[in-house]
Structure formats: C-alpha cells, structure tokens
Amino acid sequence: MLVGEVKSLKEIYGSDLIAPGHRACAGCGALVAVRQILMASRRPLIVVSATSCLEVTSTPYPQTMWKVPWVHLLFENAATAASGIEAALKVLSKKYGRQEHYIIAFGGDGGTFDIGIQALSGALERGHRFLYVCYDNEAYMNTGIQRSGATPLGAATTTSPVGAKIVGKTQQKKDLMEIVVAHRVPYAATASPSHWKDLMNKVRKAQSYDGPTFIHVIAPCTRGWYFDPSDTIKMARLAVETRYWPLYEVENGRYRITHPVPNPKPLEEFLKVQKRLNHLLLPENAEILERLKAYVNKRWERLERLSACFA
Secondary structure, three states: OOOOOOOHHHHHOOOEEEEOOOOOOOOOHHHHHHHHHHHOOOEEEEEEEOHHHHHHHHHOOOOOOOOOOOEEEEOOOOOHHHHHHHHHHHHHHHHOOOOOEEEEEEEEHHHHHHHHHHHHHHHHHHHOOOOEEEEEOOOHHHOOOOOOOOOOOOOEEOEEEEEEEEEEOOOOOOOHHHHOOOOOOOOOOOEEEOOOHHHHHHHHHHHHHOOOEEEEEEEEOOOHHOOOOOHHHHHEEEEEEHHOOOOOOEEEEEEEOOOOEEEEEEEHHHHHOOOOHHHOHHHHHHHHHHHHHHHHHHHHHHHHHHHHHHH
16 A cells, blocks of 8 residues: 655656556646656545546547546536445445545546536535545646636637737636635645645645545646647746745645745746747736736735644
8 A cells, every 4th residue: 555755756666557558648737647646646546537638538449548447427527426436435345344445536627617616516515535636727628728717817718819809818717726625625735747746745645534635736738838748847847936836735724835935936937938828928918917917926925824824
C-alpha cells in the first residue's frame, strides 16, 4: 500500500497506472496531472471518469490506457457513480469482509463547474468517501473550445470571441473551491502538475480521510490556450508563480497556502505566452486587464488572511 509523504521520484518509480499509447494531444496538461495523481494514489483503486478529453482520448474502443478498473459516465454523472460504487463496496465489505478500495472521480471543468455540479454537491453533502479531481483547462476543450464557468475574464473561446462587441469572456471565473469548501468537506486543495510533489502529497492526504475530498488541478491545454506542446509545465508553473493559480489546501476548515509566492512574477508573463489571453496586453484592453489583475490580487490577499488565522 502506498502511504506516507512522497519525498522523491525514486519512491514512485514503477507505479504508473497509465499504459503508453493514449490519444491525448502532445503536451496535454490533463494527462500529466492524471498520471501524477494515479502514481500517488493508494491501492486498490477504482477510477470514475465523466465524459471529457480524458475519456475520449483514453478509451478509443476497443482500447484503453487504464491499468485499473475504470467507469465512464456522462458529463453530469461522475460524482453520482462514485457515490454508488462507494455505497456498494461498503455493503460488500460488511457482508463478505472484502478489501477496502479507494475511488477517484475525474471531471473536466465543464463537467464539474457547470454540468456536473449538482451531482458533486449531492455527493459531498451525503459524505461518500471518494476523491473528486477537477482537471481544469478553463473551457469545453473536448467539444470545440467553448467558454465554461471556469473560463477566466477576457479569455477568447469560440463562444466568447475577441471582436467589436466583446473582448473575450465578459465574466470572472467561478470560484469552485469555495463552493466545495462550503460543503464542510474534510479536505480540499488546489494543485498544479508543475509542482508534482505538492500534488502527490495532496492526493495521499485526501485519501487518508473517511469522507469526500476534492482536488482542483490546473491543466494547460495546447489546443485551447495556443502554446507550444513542449511548454505545458512552463505554463503551469507560470500560473503558480504569478499567483494566478494559488496552491493551497483547506483541511477541516483550516486554510494553508502550500506554496508561498512572496515575489510574484507580473501576471503579464502568464498572459503573453498564450493566444487566448495575450490580446489583454493591447492598450485598448487595459481596463479588462486591470479587472483580471484585481481579481487575482484580491483572491491571494484573502487566502493570506485566512491562512494567517490558522498559523
């Protein structure tokens, strides 16, 4: 059984649960994150996956990349199916004394922020024991790069284009973490594949709780963000280093920033290297850029104040 804190790559060598040959795009941030999460996970493991890029690229019939039992559901059903599996395993364990299983449900931002949020909310409220992971590429990439509740202010998508009437998405990103935390779950955290050790240890901490837990991981997308596939980890790291994607956890209501960024890089460094957002650097879009900066800064300041309360 994989337990305890991950301290080196040597500890997880050989624990890969993804077979080579999947159909994801080169440089897919979601697959990098999923690989890291599975390598860190305790065993035996059952994976539930909502319809998403992860589903269509991992299981082109009759092939599969998964080395563990895997269930595919529609966009809205991942948390519901994970709940049912957990409840069924409890009954089997009580009747036959079978081995405990761990369950991870994966959903993209579209299947979590928008379509699947009611099922996720219900599962969190009922207290089923499983880890839900939202890999967030900030749009409906699987169906043509439409905006989602996760898309940031000003981002260009096929349904929030940059033109004469609007300059990308006109609303701020939905704060999913705070929605989850409001359910009083024992553990919720953000993560990035660029900070793999932080991510892996959050997976193990989440699975140590007897209840629903949640990890929100950034998943840079070469198709929707428009960057070179070799720059995926660079993009994820820039998101953290500019405070755009703060790394923190909420454990039994206690906030903690797990990767302090005392000297952040300018947000412009994250925006200028991706076509979906670099138009915000034009003089005529300065007002939108300032609104996005204010959103990022206020969220960070709030996290610092909350973390200080529990220091």
